[in-house]
Amino acid sequence: MLSDVVCVRCPRSCLIRVAVEEGSVKSVEGYGCRLGFEYAVEEVTNPKRTVCSTVRVVGGRYPRLPVRTSEPVPKSKIREVVEALRGVTVKAPVRRGEVIVRNVAGTGADVVAEMDVEPEAA
Amino acid sequence: MVIEVGKDVVVVGGGPSGLAAAVRLAELGYGVAVVESGDELGGILIQCIHDGFGTKLFGKALSGPEFASSFIERLGELGVEAWTRTHVVRVRLEGGSWVLTAVSPRGVLRFKSRAVVYATGCRERTPFEIRVGGTRPAGVYTAGLVQRLVNLYGVLPGRRVLIVGGGDVGMIVARHLHLEGVEELLVVFPEPWFAGLPRNVQQCILDFGIPFRPRTIVKEIVGKERVEGAVLVRVDEKWQPIKGTEEFYPCDAVVFSVGLVPNASQLEELGAEMDQRTRGPVVNEYFETSLRGVFAVGNLLTPFDYVDDAVETAFIAAEGVSKHLSGEARRDKPIPLRPGPNVRLLVPHRVEWASGRDVTLFLRPSVERENPRISVRSSGGELYHTRRRYARPSLMERVELPRGLVESSPEGVVVDVE
Numbered sequence: 001m002l003s004d005v006v007c008v009r010c011p012r013s014c015l016i017r018v019a020v021e022e023g024s025v026k027s028v029e030g031y032g033c034r035l036g037f038e039y040a041v042e043e044v045t046n047p048k049r050t051v052c053s054t055v056r057v058v059g060g061r062y063p064r065l066p067v068r069t070s071e072p073v074p075k076s077k078i079r080e081v082v083e084a085l086r087g088v089t090v091k092a093p094v095r096r097g098e099v100i101v102r103n104v105a106g107t108g109a110d111v112v113a114e115m116d117v118e119p120e121a122a
Numbered sequence: 123m124v125i126e127v128g129k130d131v132v133v134v135g136g137g138p139s140g141l142a143a144a145v146r147l148a149e150l151g152y153g154v155a156v157v158e159s160g161d162e163l164g165g166i167l168i169q170c171i172h173d174g175f176g177t178k179l180f181g182k183a184l185s186g187p188e189f190a191s192s193f194i195e196r197l198g199e200l201g202v203e204a205w206t207r208t209h210v211v212r213v214r215l216e217g218g219s220w221v222l223t224a225v226s227p228r229g230v231l232r233f234k235s236r237a238v239v240y241a242t243g244c245r246e247r248t249p250f251e252i253r254v255g256g257t258r259p260a261g262v263y264t265a266g267l268v269q270r271l272v273n274l275y276g277v278l279p280g281r282r283v284l285i286v287g288g289g290d291v292g293m294i295v296a297r298h299l300h301l302e303g304v305e306e307l308l309v310v311f312p313e314p315w316f317a318g319l320p321r322n323v324q325q326c327i328l329d330f331g332i333p334f335r336p337r338t339i340v341k342e343i344v345g346k347e348r349v350e351g352a353v354l355v356r357v358d359e360k361w362q363p364i365k366g367t368e369e370f371y372p373c374d375a376v377v378f379s380v381g382l383v384p385n386a387s388q389l390e391e392l393g394a395e396m397d398q399r400t401r402g403p404v405v406n407e408y409f410e411t412s413l414r415g416v417f418a419v420g421n422l423l424t425p426f427d428y429v430d431d432a433v434e435t436a437f438i439a440a441e442g443v444s445k446h447l448s449g450e451a452r453r454d455k456p457i458p459l460r461p462g463p464n465v466r467l468l469v470p471h472r473v474e475w476a477s478g479r480d481v482t483l484f485l486r487p488s489v490e491r492e493n494p495r496i497s498v499r500s501s502g503g504e505l506y507h508t509r510r511r512y513a514r515p516s517l518m519e520r521v522e523l524p525r526g527l528v529e530s531s532p533e534g535v536v537v538d539v540e
Contacts, residue, residue, distance in 0.1 A: 008321035009177075012511070015320075032511070049325065052172045052185055053301060054273055061161065062274040066171035066187050075329065082301050096191055114171060115187035 005043045009035040016040040048072035051081045052114070055100055059092035060117035067100050068114055073107040080105040092119040125231045127203070129153045131443055132222055132235040134210050134388075137165020139420025140241030141193035142433040146440035147239075148200040152447070155233060156202060157224055159209040163197070164190035165243060167429065169269045172294055174321070178430035189429060205231065213238070213392055220415065237415040237443045240389055240403075241436065244382035244421045249286075249343075252380050256342025261349030265291045265379035272298055280375030282306040284352055286340050289516075290318035290427070292379030297326035308371065309334040310354060312361045317516055319427060340376065341368060349374055382425040389418065399467040400424040406456065406474035407481045408442025409435050415446050423469050424486070427518045431484060434520075435469075438482060442475075451476040457528055462497075462538025464489045466515060473528050481523040487513045487539045495540050496521055500531035513539050 001021070007014040014036050019026040025044065031037045042048065050072050057065035073081060084105050094117040101111040129152075133144045136158030147154045162168065167175065170186030177183055184192075197204060208226040210233075215221075222233040246264040263271075263279050265287070271277040272295075283304050285292050288311030296309050309327065314336050316323045327334060341353040341363065356367035384402035386394075395404040395412035403411045403418045410417045417439040420432035453476050461468040466488035473481060485496070494513040498506040498521075505527045513519065521537070528535060 006320040006324045008174075008325060013320040013517070014511070049329070050173045050183065051301075054171065054276060056276065064274055064276045066185065066273060068171070068173060068185055078301070078329075096188065114185045115168075115191055 003044050005040045007031065007036040007039050009039050018044045020044055047075040049075050049078055051078050053082050053085055055085050055088040055090060055111075057090050057092060057094060057117055059119050060094070061120050065090060065094055065100075065117055066114040067111050069104065069107070069109040070099075070112050071109045073105075073109050077105050077107050081107065081111070085111065092117045123229060125229055127155055127205075127231060127233045129155045129203075129233065129235045130447060131155075131237045131239060132157060132220070132233045133239045133241060134222070135165070135241035135243060135420075135422075136160070136163040136204060136206065137241060137243050137420065138167055138190060138193065138429050139243070139422075139432045139436040140165070140239070141190070141197060142436035143239045143241060143417075143419055143440050143443075144202050144204075145193055145196050145200065146437050147443060148197070148202045150440060150444055152443070154202050155235075156197070156204040157208050157210055157222070157233065158204065158206045160206065162206055163194050163204055166266065169266070169273050170294075171273045172297075175429050178428060179433060210388065213388065237417065237446055239417045239419060239436070239439055239443065240411075240422055241418075241420050242385040242388070242422050244425050245385050247378075247381040247383055249340075249376075249378050249380075252378075254340050254343060254378075256344055256353070257346065259343065259345035259347055259349050261345070261375045262343060263375065263377045265295045265377055268295055268377050269298070272302055278302060278304060279377060280304070280349070280373065282373040283308075283375045283377060284340070284371060284373045285309045285377045285379060287311055287379035287381070288313060288316040288318060288334065288336070289379055289381070290322050291382075292377075293318050293322040293326040295377060295379060296332050297330060300330050300332055306373070307332050308373075310338040310340065311336060312339050312357050313337070319516055339363070343376055344370070349376055352376055382421065384422045384424065386418075386422060389413075389416070389422075392416070394418075397467070397469075397471060399461070400469065402469075404471045405469060406442075406472050407438075407470050407478070408445065408475065409439040409470060410442050410446065410474070415443075417442060424467055424484075426484070427516070431518065431520060434482065435484075438479070441479065445475060445478065455532065457532055458534035459483065459528070460534060460536045461485065462499075462536045464491075464539040465537060468537055473525075478525065480525045481528055483521040483523055483537060485519050485521065485537060485539075487515055487517075487519065489539065490514045491539060497538050497540055498523060498527065499536050499538070501533060502531070505531065505535060
């Protein structure tokens with residue numbers, strides 16, 4: 001089976017063609033660098049994404065805190081990760097990189113804060 | 123009472139490009155103040171919570187707030203003054219200095235400096251500018267506003283949302299709305315395919331199976347108090363509506379993501395020369411406008427695909443400010459850099475300094491080409507070329523042109539995609 005993958009590792013956006021037979025990668029064509037090769041193989045065998053969303057934060061300037069997974073998680077888990085953040089509330093101050101949810105949705109990745117939130121005077 | 127602030131350089135705009143310019147200038151030893159009209163530094167990046175920023179500059183994919191934070195923290199370390207909630211209302215040249223009058227909750231400020239870096243970014247085009255008909259109910263938004271509402275305030279624009287525009291911002295907003303619980307989404311755009319980056323088509327649209335319709339535009343918006351729907355119509359290759367293809371699409375919000383326009387009105391009022399193609403200022407190789415000592419960087423020049431490129435213009439402009447402040451020599455006659463037939467827009471527009479770094483060009487092709495050459499020609503023939511695997515209007519090209527080649531063609535050069 002042939003799969004076309006648009007590489008997202010850098011702005012060149014290489015179009016990479018991966019041939020898979022009986023569950024194993026037979027050939028990879030069109031990649032511009034090692035990163036692209038690895039991305040294409042992963043995209044066909046086990047696609048992953050960094051999930052970015054928000055959680056509720058009280059005491060800051062805005063009511064939402066942007067968060068992300070500390071590393072890419074399996075594409076099939078995106079929905080579960082977002083669902084796991086629904087009821088989460090944190091309090092200012094928050095520091096960038098602070099873990100908000102550990103091992104989110106059993107992916108092994110943590111959800112971390114994308115920015116500092118300073119307490120605002122009410 | 124007027125607060126007087128004297129600096130070597132004032133940077134207008136505290137988004138990524140303004141921050142980058144301020145950081146580099148402070149590192150060069152100049153006294154800098156950043157003036158930002160919004161509540162905080164970081165500009166548009168604060169609401170861009172998705173990742174993918176910094177792949178060129180830092181070699182990793184950061185989120186918008188993370189990218190901005192790295193510059194904001196550096197600014198703090200360098201002790202640069204940042205004036206938020208401060209809006210520049212008037213700029214004058216007085217006795218060889220630029221004087222910027224600004225208003226803020228603390229009162230009126232007068233910034234006096236020998237150079238100004240404008241980094242005021244873009245504004246979003248509105249539905250009025252693309253001539254959408256119908257009523258004017260509540261529930262019509264621009265994409266940037268929706269991004270702000272969803273990512274900072276946790277407010278969704280509606281339950282069934284129509285997104286107009288297939289560029290990067292439209293696709294990214296579609297993904298967020300999908301993940302944050304909007305029940306039904308449709309993306310429409312007049313082009314035969316998404317105008318944005320291929321990576322966004324994959325990661326924002328195809329990953330989630332979000333429905334889209336190419337060659338489709340909104341003819342009119344329907345609804346009295348709130349949006350009840352929109353009339354969609356198919357268009358031909360020339361974007362002309364095809365009669366009889368009108369269709370009512372029920373929805374409770376319409377989000378327009380139909381392009382960005384440089385926020386250049388203040389520069390224009392000051393008398394800076396403008397480029398009709400970019401709708402931003404005309405600049406030299408150090409991103410200095412036609413007003414000496416006034417520089418323009420980042421999306422104010424033209425919307426960049428990557429913040430990394432916008433930031434690079436700021437770094438180059440900082441070197442230009444340094445040249446200006448130390449009174450380095452300029453050429454008697456500038457060398458024009460002109461776009462060829464297959465180039466939609468090109469910055470910078472001319473080479474004006476007598477010496478300096480190689481010339482960093484940014485150009486947007488008007489055509490799609492496989493294995494193209496980006497060529498630079500003078501009347502005497504080709505001076506330079508560089509190859510690409512692919513060129514497309516959605517991808518801004520960056521070319522580093524050896525300075526000597528330009529200087530050998532004082533009558534000017536033409537940059538094209540062939």
